[in-house]
Amino acid sequence: MVVCQKDPSTQAANQIGARWLGGGMLRALRPISVARDRIPLHRPKLGGEENLTMAGVTLDHITKKYGEVTAVNDLNIQIRDQEFLVLVGPSGCGKSTALRMIAGLEEITGGDLYIGDRRVNDVAPKDRDIAMVFQSYALYPHMSVYDNMAFGLKLRKRPKPEIERRVKEAGELLGLQNLLQRKPKQLSGGQRQRVALGRAIVREPQVFLMDEPLSNLDAKLRVETRAGLIKLHQRLQTTTVYVTHDQTEAMTMGHRIAVLRDGLLQQLDTPQTLYDRPANLFVAGFIGSPAMNFFPGQLTAETGGHDLWVQTSGLKLKLPESFRSNVSAHTGREIVFGIRPEHIKSKGEVRDPDPGRTATVNVSVVEPLGSEVYAYLSANGHEFISRMDATARPKPGETIETVFDTDHLHIFDKETEQALV
Numbered sequence: 001m002v003v004c005q006k007d008p009s010t011q012a013a014n015q016i017g018a019r020w021l022g023g024g025m026l027r028a029l030r031p032i033s034v035a036r037d038r039i040p041l042h043r044p045k046l047g048g049e050e051n052l053t054m055a056g057v058t059l060d061h062i063t064k065k066y067g068e069v070t071a072v073n074d075l076n077i078q079i080r081d082q083e084f085l086v087l088v089g090p091s092g093c094g095k096s097t098a099l100r101m102i103a104g105l106e107e108i109t110g111g112d113l114y115i116g117d118r119r120v121n122d123v124a125p126k127d128r129d130i131a132m133v134f135q136s137y138a139l140y141p142h143m144s145v146y147d148n149m150a151f152g153l154k155l156r157k158r159p160k161p162e163i164e165r166r167v168k169e170a171g172e173l174l175g176l177q178n179l180l181q182r183k184p185k186q187l188s189g190g191q192r193q194r195v196a197l198g199r200a201i202v203r204e205p206q207v208f209l210m211d212e213p214l215s216n217l218d219a220k221l222r223v224e225t226r227a228g229l230i231k232l233h234q235r236l237q238t239t240t241v242y243v244t245h246d247q248t249e250a251m252t253m254g255h256r257i258a259v260l261r262d263g264l265l266q267q268l269d270t271p272q273t274l275y276d277r278p279a280n281l282f283v284a285g286f287i288g289s290p291a292m293n294f295f296p297g298q299l300t301a302e303t304g305g306h307d308l309w310v311q312t313s314g315l316k317l318k319l320p321e322s323f324r325s326n327v328s329a330h331t332g333r334e335i336v337f338g339i340r341p342e343h344i345k346s347k348g349e350v351r352d353p354d355p356g357r358t359a360t361v362n363v364s365v366v367e368p369l370g371s372e373v374y375a376y377l378s379a380n381g382h383e384f385i386s387r388m389d390a391t392a393r394p395k396p397g398e399t400i401e402t403v404f405d406t407d408h409l410h411i412f413d414k415e416t417e418q419a420l421v
């Protein structure tokens, strides 16, 4: 199984989790490496007839058409047991449609959908053993928090003691234990969101499906709840498919991220791989903030093909030797090259800069962020952003020397938009 827990998120989760998950619960939590080996709290179940194992989800050539519109186009994704997979992409790219097909709320036009080993294309939503959390929490306003959480279990005619146990456990896990008798209108947005999560948790499903569950929260609460969700997944380890349009959410939460555009899967990989080795221009521009800088240009060879350069008007940059095997066949071609803001530095920040990597540029705007500054630069009409150390002190209107770390340059075919390196 794949787990790429990123330290900063986990740290944040630990700090915030103390509040969010409740002190007592937090003490009971063990590090992920230990937690993974033990039998989680919520399994085995009391119920009996339900499936006792969790499961992965397989989308095998899944397509959804609404008349002429292809919302999801031949999607292949294998979500692993216990994985937290994020579906990310701009509005309208088919994320919700994909999730709703997994939930059974949307008929599948083509392809096969499996939860575990079971093909579920024609299985009713209630029989799929999944629980979904929506952006609109869809709580019953006339019911208490307790009854909102218990409702699905009552419908399924679970025994009362079992319902009480599950609601109590979920309530404690989410820090809702003192709010169980309140009505939704007596709760803050964040608390309502936790009730919606609680309602999913008490179901003890094989798979959680979440569609932009944090979108209605303000920025601070969104970051807190994000960390709380990471913690929750570490605790329950339930396979989760999480939909968002927000690349930061995707990067901070996902074990792996599937990037969608116009219903087509662009790349499926770990957050770090998407960041370091985007497969195409779209992923390169979508993942990362501030976004990668792009320059239309040419790939040229000098000294008998020994030295490779990328150039555009006002910029000429030498490529490292390691690029040669991948790009030398493309010399003379139109390309787009890209570089992330943190890989453009002011000359003073770099020891012994290679003259082939330097460029003289104009500073137009400077945004100081304390530890670093975002400098908006231009070279012969091309505009781009650099993240410099605050000590570099660039000033608007100045002309400065910059160094492009071409070890981290990305080169894309102009026609296909696919990455060459």
Ligand SMILES: Nc1ncnc2c1ncn2[C@@H]1O[C@H](COP(=O)(O)OP(=O)(O)O)[C@@H](O)[C@H]1O
Pocket (backbone or CB within 6 Å): 066, 069, 070, 071, 089, 090, 091, 092, 093, 094, 095, 096, 097, 098
């Ligand atoms: N019920 C529907 N009927 C027709 N077109 C739809 C329907 N639902 C979604 N679509 C279209 O399918 C595409 C994907 O929508 P959706 O999955 O909601 O995107 P996302 O969740 O990524 O914003 C959009 O072009 C949308 O207009």
Ligand SMILES: [Mg+2]
Pocket (backbone or CB within 6 Å): 095, 096, 097
């Ligand atoms: Mg949507």
